[in-house]
Amino acid sequence: MSVQAIAWSASGAVRIVDQRALPEARIERDLESGEAVADAIRTLQVRGAPLIGIAAAMGLVAGTRELRGAPREAFLARVHQLAELLGAARPTAVNLRWALDRMLRVATATPGGGAAVWERLQAEATAIWEEDRAMCRRIGEAGLPLVPDGAKLLTHCNAGALATGGIGTALAPIYLAHGAGRHVEVFVDETRPVLQGARLTAWELVHAGIPCTVIADGAAGSLMRQAKVDLVIVGADRIAANGDFANKIGTYSLAVLALHHGVPFYCAAGRLIAPAEAAALNPAFDVTPARYVTAFITDRGVEHPPFRDGARR
């Protein structure tokens, strides 16, 4: 079973696994206020593009629980204030902005006082979370045929349950293959400089009982040369309409190495589409041109080249 990275607490707070403490300790925190959620995003207690969006939406709800009795204008003013605070917690995260904009649209469109608007926001945040869970599952189902019994996979960074509301993106096909009784082995790039692979991906795979081995990022080429890698699956922070995608630094090197060794290279992701230029300016990420991608594993199925504008909406 994969770990559950986010949930509502019984009292309506946002319950998260503090990802800074992993893998040494599993600490669950109940974030009671919007400020606490913004702080958790800022300090990487929660990370991963989809999870950040869900956390922000839920934080908007948790942070306005006390104001349910307020009149409409006062309630909406607080919602907008909190949304601004949450959006600033990680300004480069497209999903965060997307989720907050969706929440703000719903708030504005819902008639009535604080109580009515809050109820609607609560339902919307839950919907955002559940849509993400369902999307992870569909990505997993689309990618499942690519992960046969005995498959040896390589992944980079963390695009797993700890990055989403569900079973992850890149790891989703792996979880489903394991659940279907197939033997799979996963090589995990430790993913310098922040070590998301060694700290998070390895932890959640071990937690789920899936055999995995952490490797130095530089070792991937040597493993491929020794034919120890059947396929590579990574996630994406942003996918441009032409199929170029931004992801954690090191993804591009992996793509070139996979092409050179004839190893299929898959990018698993859901709804995100955006121009990739902005992310390319962030040294924590690199851009992998579409020509290196064997296929995208999406919630709508596996898409092979040619990638055309809007193919992955």
Add this chain to the structure above:
Amino acid sequence: MSVQAIAWSASGAVRIVDQRALPEARIERDLESGEAVADAIRTLQVRGAPLIGIAAAMGLVAGTRELRGAPREAFLARVHQLAELLGAARPTAVNLRWALDRMLRVATATPGGGAAVWERLQAEATAIWEEDRAMCRRIGEAGLPLVPDGAKLLTHCNAGALATGGIGTALAPIYLAHGAGRHVEVFVDETRPVLQGARLTAWELVHAGIPCTVIADGAAGSLMRQAKVDLVIVGADRIAANGDFANKIGTYSLAVLALHHGVPFYCAAGRLIAPAEAAALNPAFDVTPARYVTAFITDRGVEHPPFRDGARR
């Protein structure tokens, strides 16, 4: 000026820079006994293929200073005993074995008692060191034309002054280019898992006043794609007669990435030739096939393909 990694102390001990303490502290240690030198090799206080060989030869001398008054047989018995101890400190190091065998041959061939043999061993260890210094310099001179003013280089692990008795192998052309007044910039792979690049190469370049930037190993491909790397220079632990060479894990990935991006990829090394199979079994190393090598920068000049048996002796 490059750092001096090894020297005789005034009293005849082996003076080393303790590389475990870098870059936080520069600690020089005088190793008074053969056991202390073996321990320093075992615990990576000294590392780098050439430097280990020099240290072992000097350790054999320092460790038999007290026995100079002993009769021939007793002295030789101690020499063999120490050589065994030193050889076992890092059994996979070809240079270590080579240096010790050379010392043992000299000991056996020199007539006379302990004093005479010790004098000869002292001269031989000094010769091994000085030959290495001269070789580093010749490698630097051979590689100097490949490092024009304004060159941006990338290197991996530490094949610098801290790995040799002189100015290094991969870094030798860089030191000479800098000394000739050329502006050079060096990207340094941090080199996981042991971080020799971040800890040692960056330290010795900063010490010499050469601009350098440490990068995550996974970032090399992205830098090459952005045309920020003019050439790659790495060292080698062992070079097979056909030009395949073993070096720190991650070297092979760099070679593939360099080929893919049309970036020249040079291996700088001296006398070592050995079958590379053994090193390939050590997960700290990988083997880079000769077909990825633009040229070898050796003490005899720059050698381009085809690499034939014995070309780099």
